[in-house]
Amino acid sequence: MSDYEALGGEPGLRAIVNDFIDREAGDFIVGFFFEGHDLARIKEMEFQLASAHLGGPHRYTGRGMGSTHAPHPINAGHFRRRLAILRTVLREHGADEAIIERWLDHDRRLESLVTNGQECAQ
Secondary structure, three states: OOHHHHOOHHHHHHHHHHHHHHHHHOOOOOHHHHOOOOHHHHHHHHHHHHHHHOOOOOOOOOOOHHHHHOOOOOOHHHHHHHHHHHHHHHHHOOOOHHHHHHHHHHHHOOHHHHHOOOOOOO
16 A cells, blocks of 8 residues: 555545645745745645555655745755644644655755755844
């Protein structure tokens, strides 16, 4: 069974992604990045990306991670906040810890593309 299937297939993964993006958009640390952006599109792109790396049937059709995030001053602290929110949402949805770690490991490999190597302000 794939991680995608273990998370409940399309309905389960969409519920997770919807909660995750809503939580990020309302977060006091990273929420400002979402202001004025189409949350439905962000949810769809996040769903496609997650489905693809979790063994689901969907393919990511969005722009590259670097070009998508380059206009935003996302630093390593913001990225870590994203990972913490994702972990919390996955746990709340009852995801197995091994799946959570695989998902977080996948996202960690994208950090340099999303942050453009920006460290946290000291």
